[in-house]
Amino acid sequence: MVGSTLGTAGSGKGGYLLMRHGGALWGVENAAVVSLTRGGEGGGRFLVAVGAGEPAGELGIDLWIDEIVGVVAELAVRPLTAALRRFWPEAAGGLAVHAEMPLVVVDPRRPPRALRGALPDAGGDVGRVGRDGDGEGAHRNA
Amino acid sequence: MLRSVDHGGAGPRTGLSAGSYLLVQAGEYVCALPLRSVRRVLRALTVHPLPGATAELKGLAEFGGEPLPILDLARLVGAPPGANPTYPVTIVAWVGPEDGRELIGLAADAALEVADVSLASVVAGDGGFILGEAPVGEQVVRVLNLEALGQER
Secondary structure (H helix, E strand, O other): OOOOOOEOOOOOOOOEEEEEEOOEEEEEEHHHEEEEEEOOOOOOOEEEEEOOOOOOOOOOEEEEEOEEEEEEOOOOEEOOOHHHHHHOOOOOOEEEEEOOEEEEEOOOOOOOHHHOOOOOOOOOOOOEEEOOOOOOOOOOOO | OOOOOEOOOOOOOOOOOOOEEEEEEEOOEEEEEEHHHEEEEEEOOOOEOOOOOOOOEEEEEEEOOEEEEEEEHHHHHOOOOOOOOOOOEEEEEEEOOHHHOEEEEEEEOEEEEEEEOOHHHOEOOOOOOEEEEEEEOOEEEEEEOHHHHHOOO
């Protein structure tokens, strides 16, 4: 893809969290991750709350993820092109490649609908890592 | 079978005839892509689906270390599905206006040949992506305008 690099996440923001959902690879800046919760038992899904600049303890936007892939220190992020926007009408922070896999960098203010999916099964949470100290402040998964 | 067309990274060439087109099979249609816009023809790249995309967008692939949107050429031109391709290809091509062109991949069933197409013989197009139809030998091909593809609707 021809385009300028928007930025790399090594620039003091702590890298990107990589996730898989719907057969695609997604990335979101670590700094935008408010909390990460394992989903219902047996569901194999995760709830990642993301936000952009909210004060500590504020709720983020929930993203439902099939799999947490890991964290990378940086990504060369390319802007979405007109041809892609024409056929994928979503907002995003850009595109990148990690380990020869293309991925979409999520805009934490406007995550794609595919990640804002159905509520989890009633299995409840089994482990949560939050940024708000007690791990519960951002919890809104009743 | 045309196995490799590589126009390098310098973008469209001007030395080629303006009427040179790469003919590709897309479903039951044969499409003509302006050769000056073709960057490379590859064995079909591995495509990763992109949830929420329209049917024309197969997903994303990696090409030269960069993300590349892959469009389904048969769907773009509304071609009925053909037989299972034995050597599917990805055509990496420049789309969009000259001052804002970008690379995309077109998934097609086969790359066939390079042929000259007289623009004067093109008829019945939509004036956009499908410039029209033209005779090439004993077949009718869909002549495509890739510049129109790189613009948001």
